[in-house]
Amino acid sequence: MEDTRYDIVGIGNAIVDIIGRCDDAFLSKHSLDKGFMRLIDAAQVDKLYGVMGPATERSGGSAANTIAGLSSFGGKAAFIGRVADDQFGKVFAHDIRAIGVNYDTPPAKSGAPTAVCLILVTPDGERTMNTFLGASTELGSGEVDAALIASAKITYLEGYLFDKPEAKQAFHTAAELAAKAGRKTALTLSDAFCVDRHRDDFRKLVHRGVDILFANEKEITALYEVNSFAEAVKAVRGECQIAVLTRSEQGSVIVTARDTIDIRPKAVANVVDVTGAGDLYAAGFLFGLTRGHSLADCGRLGSMAAAEVISHIGARPEKPLRELARSQGLIT
Amino acid sequence: MEDTRYDIVGIGNAIVDIIGRCDDAFLSKHSLDKGFMRLIDAAQVDKLYGVMGPATERSGGSAANTIAGLSSFGGKAAFIGRVADDQFGKVFAHDIRAIGVNYDTPPAKSGAPTAVCLILVTPDGERTMNTFLGASTELGSGEVDAALIASAKITYLEGYLFDKPEAKQAFHTAAELAAKAGRKTALTLSDAFCVDRHRDDFRKLVHRGVDILFANEKEITALYEVNSFAEAVKAVRGECQIAVLTRSEQGSVIVTARDTIDIRPKAVANVVDVTGAGDLYAAGFLFGLTRGHSLADCGRLGSMAAAEVISHIGARPEKPLRELARSQGLIT
Numbered sequence: 001m002e003d004t005r006y007d008i009v010g011i012g013n014a015i016v017d018i019i020g021r022c023d024d025a026f027l028s029k030h031s032l033d034k035g036f037m038r039l040i041d042a043a044q045v046d047k048l049y050g051v052m053g054p055a056t057e058r059s060g061g062s063a064a065n066t067i068a069g070l071s072s073f074g075g076k077a078a079f080i081g082r083v084a085d086d087q088f089g090k091v092f093a094h095d096i097r098a099i100g101v102n103y104d105t106p107p108a109k110s111g112a113p114t115a116v117c118l119i120l121v122t123p124d125g126e127r128t129m130n131t132f133l134g135a136s137t138e139l140g141s142g143e144v145d146a147a148l149i150a151s152a153k154i155t156y157l158e159g160y161l162f163d164k165p166e167a168k169q170a171f172h173t174a175a176e177l178a179a180k181a182g183r184k185t186a187l188t189l190s191d192a193f194c195v196d197r198h199r200d201d202f203r204k205l206v207h208r209g210v211d212i213l214f215a216n217e218k219e220i221t222a223l224y225e226v227n228s229f230a231e232a233v234k235a236v237r238g239e240c241q242i243a244v245l246t247r248s249e250q251g252s253v254i255v256t257a258r259d260t261i262d263i264r265p266k267a268v269a270n271v272v273d274v275t276g277a278g279d280l281y282a283a284g285f286l287f288g289l290t291r292g293h294s295l296a297d298c299g300r301l302g303s304m305a306a307a308e309v310i311s312h313i314g315a316r317p318e319k320p321l322r323e324l325a326r327s328q329g330l331i332t
Numbered sequence: 333m334e335d336t337r338y339d340i341v342g343i344g345n346a347i348v349d350i351i352g353r354c355d356d357a358f359l360s361k362h363s364l365d366k367g368f369m370r371l372i373d374a375a376q377v378d379k380l381y382g383v384m385g386p387a388t389e390r391s392g393g394s395a396a397n398t399i400a401g402l403s404s405f406g407g408k409a410a411f412i413g414r415v416a417d418d419q420f421g422k423v424f425a426h427d428i429r430a431i432g433v434n435y436d437t438p439p440a441k442s443g444a445p446t447a448v449c450l451i452l453v454t455p456d457g458e459r460t461m462n463t464f465l466g467a468s469t470e471l472g473s474g475e476v477d478a479a480l481i482a483s484a485k486i487t488y489l490e491g492y493l494f495d496k497p498e499a500k501q502a503f504h505t506a507a508e509l510a511a512k513a514g515r516k517t518a519l520t521l522s523d524a525f526c527v528d529r530h531r532d533d534f535r536k537l538v539h540r541g542v543d544i545l546f547a548n549e550k551e552i553t554a555l556y557e558v559n560s561f562a563e564a565v566k567a568v569r570g571e572c573q574i575a576v577l578t579r580s581e582q583g584s585v586i587v588t589a590r591d592t593i594d595i596r597p598k599a600v601a602n603v604v605d606v607t608g609a610g611d612l613y614a615a616g617f618l619f620g621l622t623r624g625h626s627l628a629d630c631g632r633l634g635s636m637a638a639a640e641v642i643s644h645i646g647a648r649p650e651k652p653l654r655e656l657a658r659s660q661g662l663i664t
Contacts (some may be wrong), residue, residue: 020430049422049426050426052430053430053431054391054400054426055423055426055427055430056389056390056646057388057389057390057423058388058389059386068386086418086419087419087420087445087446088419090381091350091387091389094382094386094387095386095387098352098384098386098387099385099386113419114419314388316386
């Protein structure tokens with residue numbers, strides 16, 4: 001492989017999270033599916049925000065969280081995703097740059113405001129997400145810089161991009177550019193409902209164009225329309241080079257054509273907010289992979305990063321992950 | 333006293349806090365006085381925000397924090413303060429209304445954006461604040477609703493309002509309306525540098541127009557230009573009906589014409605962020621006072637609320653203070 005300037009370039013929706021607490025009755029009352037993501041429009045944002053409790057704002061976005069995590073490990077990362085020229089847009093750009101990520105997508109000067117996700121965290125730490133995609137859907141193929149893609153070992157894409165045609169096109173452009181440059185492509189399926197909305201496209205993509213796939217149990221069973229995790233493992237084996245399947249408190253499983261590697265979960269004393277668990281698992285895994293660690297060690301790095309992020313509110317790491325990994329003997 | 337609809341109406345700067353962590357070397361490098369508040373302009377916001385690390389946004393503002401705390405205790409509260417018609421303005425309005433506070437000040441449709449405070453939290457939990465007053469200074473006497481002031485037992489004012497002429501005028505208008513309606517007026521001195529900027533005005537106001545004064549040790553010694561806490565106690569006694577002097581880990585002292593009541597501090601295992609400690613002390617104290625508790629019990633309610641807010645990031649309570657006070661036997 002030629003010299004690469006970046007370990008990973010991530011492409012995803014650029015979102016500011018608005019995080020509040022609620023009880024299960026609140027979710028029922030407002031017909032919200034616990035643990036899932038749904039898309040809402042501006043009017044629905046106003047309505048839900050109007051009834052939810054006091055909140056905290058933090059930068060988010062699935063691939064953006066992963067990229068922030070990778071940077072916290074000491075990896076070299078870039079991000080492509082669109083905000084608007086507003087206060088939340090400035091917040092998003094600040095936070096991702098402040099952690100050392102190259103982020104140059106110009107903010108949209110007109111159109112919808114920066115994307116927000118109203119995240120409701122129940123007492124069990126589970127999160128229910130309500131996303132207004134706003135300016136993030138204005139990402140087009142024009143923003144996908146071929147030189148940037150060619151300069152990264154892995155291009156990391158979030159499935160959520162499939163929810164709008166322009167972003168989906170940008171996604172495909174990026175995957176093709178990465179392949180053409182001889183780089184690897186990684187995909188996270190994002191959400192089981194998102195998989196339901198785009199099942200055929202995702203299956204084709206995994207079969208043809210993805211080297212590394214990230215999915216949780218609900219997503220991978222939804223992708224192959226099977227009823228058990230074991231069937232899903234069977235279905236995905238060989239479809240891509242590496243499938244990384246996360247199972248919350250049951251740990252994770254790494255599936256290659258030949259091997260199945262079980263990774264025990266990292267114990268967390270107090271689960272505060274599971275938002276970002278999958279994103280940060282991917283960060284640790286990809287950091288390990290770009291640095292030549294064994295797949296088992298990649299999984300352990302992923303588990304460690306996921307454990308950190310679920311122990312506090314918000315989907316970005318609060319502790320420097322490089323130091324944390326060193327203190328646990330996972331890297332030197 | 334006639335029937336009152338509100339326990340407290342608070343008037344202050346309507347601010348969104350942007351909270352990040354830094355080390356002491358960062359403060360030195362940028363010539364920031366640890367533990368104090370300084371006013372900055374829009375260009376300085378851009379500069380400091382550009383160099384500080386990833387952050388979290390939460391609604392803040394000194395009097396607004398107190399009012400949110402009072403509401404969390406179950407008190408009836410209203411707030412007057414101005415935001416702009418922008419994303420941070422919506423965040424501020426949402427958070428204060430979501431906790432049950434009446435907030436009707438119309439957002440400014442033009443002019444400066446909503447006020448922000450860049451708060452740098454050092455590893456010892458101390459906070460250093462950099463405030464861009466923005467739209468909050470556009471609060472004028474016209475926003476001070478005479479009927480609202482007359483309907484509250486106590487009008488609570490923050491000293492920070494003195495930093496801009498229009499807001500200072502609104503402050504005086506509110507104090508006069510409260511006196512005319514036979515209501516009480518409370519003042520917090522806000523910050524020792526703020527006291528230095530407006531010492532003569534504050535002294536006159538405390539002597540003439542304030543019933544309840546809140547100040548920390550640095551502020552009260554700055555007000556009377558004395559070198560010791562004992563001298564400050566002597567100087568303030570009799571100047572107003574009740575002076576409430578907070579001393580961080582040394583607890584607090586309540587000074588009336590006749591009595592000096594020492595309140596022991598509430599122990600906090602892990603001080604995470606002291607932002608809002610004084611604001612929440614005032615919330616607990618004022619709640620107790622409006623409900624007829626003894627001054628010592630008012631102090632204990634204040635200490636409890638301060639202890640809650642310094643145990644996490646952000647200046648608004650995360651636990652319902654009414655339940656917390658009940659669980660500690662402070663209220664029934």
